[in-house]
Amino acid sequence: MLEIKTLHASVDGKDILAGVDLTIGAGEVHAIMGPNGSGKSTLAHILAGRDGYEVTGGSVTFAGQDLLALEPEERAAAGLFLAFQYPVEIPGVSNSTFLKTALNAVRRQRGEPELDAMEFLKLIRARTRRLEMSDDMLRRAVNVGFSGGEKKRNEVLQMALLEPKLAVLDETDSGLDIDALKIVADGVNALRGPDHAFLVITHYQRLLTHIVPDHVHVLVRGRIVRSGGKELADELERNGYAEFGYDEAA
Amino acid sequence: MDDARTPTSSAWVDRFEAALAEPVASAATVGGDRLAALRRAGRTRFRDLGFPTRRVEAWKYTSLAELADTPHLPAPVGPDGDDGVSAPPVPPPVLGAIEGAAPAARLVLVNGRVDAALSSIGPLPDGVVAGSLAAALRDTPALVADRLGAAAAIDDGALIALNTAFFDDGVVVIVPPGVELAAPVELTLIGRAGEAPLAWHPRLILAVGAGSRVTVVEHHLGGGRYFSNLVTEVAVGAGARLGHYRVQAEAAAAAHVSTITARLERDAVYETLTLSGGARVARNEVRAVVAGTGAECRLYGAYLARGRQILDNTTVIDHAVPGTRSRQVFQGAIDDQARGVFQGKVVVRPDAQKTDGYQLNRALLLSERAEIDSKPELEIFADDVKCSHGATAGEIDDSQLFYLQSRGIGRDEARGLLTRAFLGEVIAEIEDERVRAALGDLVGAWMDRP
Numbered sequence: 215m216l217e218i219k220t221l222h223a224s225v226d227g228k229d230i231l232a233g234v235d236l237t238i239g240a241g242e243v244h245a246i247m248g249p250n251g252s253g254k255s256t257l258a259h260i261l262a263g264r265d266g267y268e269v270t271g272g273s274v275t276f277a278g279q280d281l282l283a284l285e286p287e288e289r290a291a292a293g294l295f296l297a298f299q300y301p302v303e304i305p306g307v308s309n310s311t312f313l314k315t316a317l318n319a320v321r322r323q324r325g326e327p328e329l330d331a332m333e334f335l336k337l338i339r340a341r342t343r344r345l346e347m348s349d350d351m352l353r354r355a356v357n358v359g360f361s362g363g364e365k366k367r368n369e370v371l372q373m374a375l376l377e378p379k380l381a382v383l384d385e386t387d388s389g390l391d392i393d394a395l396k397i398v399a400d401g402v403n404a405l406r407g408p409d410h411a412f413l414v415i416t417h418y419q420r421l422l423t424h425i426v427p428d429h430v431h432v433l434v435r436g437r438i439v440r441s442g443g444k445e446l447a448d449e450l451e452r453n454g455y456a457e458f459g460y461d462e463a464a
Numbered sequence: 465m466d467d468a469r470t471p472t473s474s475a476w477v478d479r480f481e482a483a484l485a486e487p488v489a490s491a492a493t494v495g496g497d498r499l500a501a502l503r504r505a506g507r508t509r510f511r512d513l514g515f516p517t518r519r520v521e522a523w524k525y526t527s528l529a530e531l532a533d534t535p536h537l538p539a540p541v542g543p544d545g546d547d548g549v550s551a552p553p554v555p556p557p558v559l560g561a562i563e564g565a566a567p568a569a570r571l572v573l574v575n576g577r578v579d580a581a582l583s584s585i586g587p588l589p590d591g592v593v594a595g596s597l598a599a600a601l602r603d604t605p606a607l608v609a610d611r612l613g614a615a616a617a618i619d620d621g622a623l624i625a626l627n628t629a630f631f632d633d634g635v636v637v638i639v640p641p642g643v644e645l646a647a648p649v650e651l652t653l654i655g656r657a658g659e660a661p662l663a664w665h666p667r668l669i670l671a672v673g674a675g676s677r678v679t680v681v682e683h684h685l686g687g688g689r690y691f692s693n694l695v696t697e698v699a700v701g702a703g704a705r706l707g708h709y710r711v712q713a714e715a716a717a718a719a720h721v722s723t724i725t726a727r728l729e730r731d732a733v734y735e736t737l738t739l740s741g742g743a744r745v746a747r748n749e750v751r752a753v754v755a756g757t758g759a760e761c762r763l764y765g766a767y768l769a770r771g772r773q774i775l776d777n778t779t780v781i782d783h784a785v786p787g788t789r790s791r792q793v794f795q796g797a798i799d800d801q802a803r804g805v806f807q808g809k810v811v812v813r814p815d816a817q818k819t820d821g822y823q824l825n826r827a828l829l830l831s832e833r834a835e836i837d838s839k840p841e842l843e844i845f846a847d848d849v850k851c852s853h854g855a856t857a858g859e860i861d862d863s864q865l866f867y868l869q870s871r872g873i874g875r876d877e878a879r880g881l882l883t884r885a886f887l888g889e890v891i892a893e894i895e896d897e898r899v900r901a902a903l904g905d906l907v908g909a910w911m912d913r914p
Binding site (some may be wrong): 218323 | 499863864872874875
């Protein structure tokens with residue numbers, strides 16, 4: 215469903231990705247682990263279509279389409295979702311307005327009827343309950359004044375609403391205490407199924423005990439240097455990235 | 465060279481006056497000798513000053529010179545359609561859709577004159593007056609005559625002088641002391657013109673007695689080529705509160721000049737917001753004298769300028785006594801080749817200690833050719849005061865735009881959402897939740913307009 219072939223990319227003339235190859239099938243859960251600066255977040259942003267990255271080689275095919283040719287909103291409609299490491303605050307736009315606008319924009323692009331206010335309210339209530347989110351979080355401006363945990367739960371809420379074919383979770387565990395981490399992981403696991411694949415990007419193994427991956431890849435200096443099963447995450451937790459030439463203490 | 469404009473403005477006045485059904489002096493006799501003298505003085509004053517050009521410091525960024533060359537005539541008195549032009553439909557009240565906010569009185573003005581058939585005035589508390597200024601001058605001159613010119617002096621500028629010379633109607637809202645009017649008074653000012661340019665000069669009097677609370681909502685709209693030159697005299701008595709919310713949605717070819725002169729007594733609160741989106745060129749000027757200790761003046765403005773519009777917000781707040789507050793927030797989104805102007809002057813008199821003044825002016829530039837001219841001006845003559853001001857101009861935040869797009873929201877819709885949010889920040893300053901909701905909806909509707 216997602217096929218990344220020898221992807222090269224640079225930022226401000228500096229090469230960040232040096233030939234990434236990765237294939238994710240429908241419903242699979244992949245984890246990419248790697249030290250700081252290895253290119254994990256760059257990969258996530260390029261998949262979502264963020265400006266400022268120059269793809270200098272390779273290709274990305276998603277659900278049969280050339281992903282890199284699509285606008286960010288078209289990628290969302292095609293079924294790609296990025297859970298941000300640092301969700302953006304948008305003062306003056308209520309969370310519920312944002313969610314409804316997003317959901318209906320995606321539904322429109324997918325040729326589905328838009329939801330009216332009542333239908334939306336019913337849907338959102340069911341989703342927020344599962345994530346232990348208060349109604350207050352829907353009334354407040356998007357992510358404004360949200361705690362770290364609330365922001366991440368809000369990301370998972372958006373994901374649950376948009377029901378992506380592939381969700382990319384960019385360091386979703388950063389800044390979360392263990393309770394918040396469990397709520398977020400439960401939200402992800404609830405969506406897990408044959409129609410929903412995940413690419414979990416993380417520095418630590420911690421998140422992967424809650425969202426257990428089918429495949430683990432190690433990204434170092436812009437290249438996947440090793441792939442394996444979930445046991446690879448445990449190994450990295452014990453040994454760090456030293457064997458790949460990285461000294462974490464430095 | 466400097467006087468080059470005067471003959472043109474004089475020609476404008478001559479033409480306008482000659483076309484009036486009756487000479488202004490006689491039409492105004494109902495107002496008594498004082499009003500007649502006031503009008504004469506206004507006319508003379510305007511002939512001296514002429515339409516302001518950018519050579520006038522207070523009009524540094526907005527010229528009305530093109531008005532001097534436009535042969536505006538007075539609006540004919542007669543039924544709708546007599547001249548082949550029909551009025552745009554009367555819109556619902558601005559707060560009409562909000563529960564519990566049906567107007568206590570609704571006055572509809574067409575071309576600056578109250579249309580009694582379109583207006584409706586419900587039962588009002590004893591002593592409350594809401595009606596036509598012309599009618600009040602005819603029927604109860606004692607009630608209004610002394611209030612005319614009380615706050616708006618012809619020396620304060622050419623447009624006040626012009627209005628003083630030629631107003632033939634307008635609105636009077638007088639609330640005696642100790643009255644809380646929960647329902648708003650809504651004023652709808654409709655411009656009806658065709659290709660032949662028309663001008664009118666309505667005068668509004670809003671007087672709120674001690675301890676009273678009133679909300680006044682104004683909606684300006686229209687069709688065709690016209691120049692609306694409005695002057696509003698506001699008096700807020702001791703401990704009184706006036707919320708004065710205005711929507712400027714004039715016709716695309718219109719010129720709109722509004723001058724509000726306000727005087728606040730002890731512990732009075734005057735809160736006003738103008739939402740501007742219409743007219744080819746519009747000036748929204750507020751001149752407030754904070755004349756009583758404990759009084760607070762809150763001036764807000766949100767505007768959306770597109771095409772080649774020039775939308776000007778100019779304020780002068782005079783802190784005349786110790787212990788007063790002012791708060792100003794003006795934010796505009798400027799697109800295409802439009803221009804926004806903000807001039808904000810705060811004066812703190814020598815003995816006006818403990819003045820607390822805040823001023824913020826922000827512009828969101830939506831195109832490379834959009835422009836904002838901003839001039840804050842603080843004249844502080846007291847030493848124990850707290851006055852701050854800030855001005856920023858920026859573009860749509862890339863990370864916010866990407867966040868919205870990544871959720872499937874198209875670029876244009878995302879920009880619209882962020883622009884609406886930017887203007888919404890000003891609307892959020894308003895105390896009255898009903899007004900916040902109604903104005904927020906209006907901005908949303910404006911954003912959807914192509």
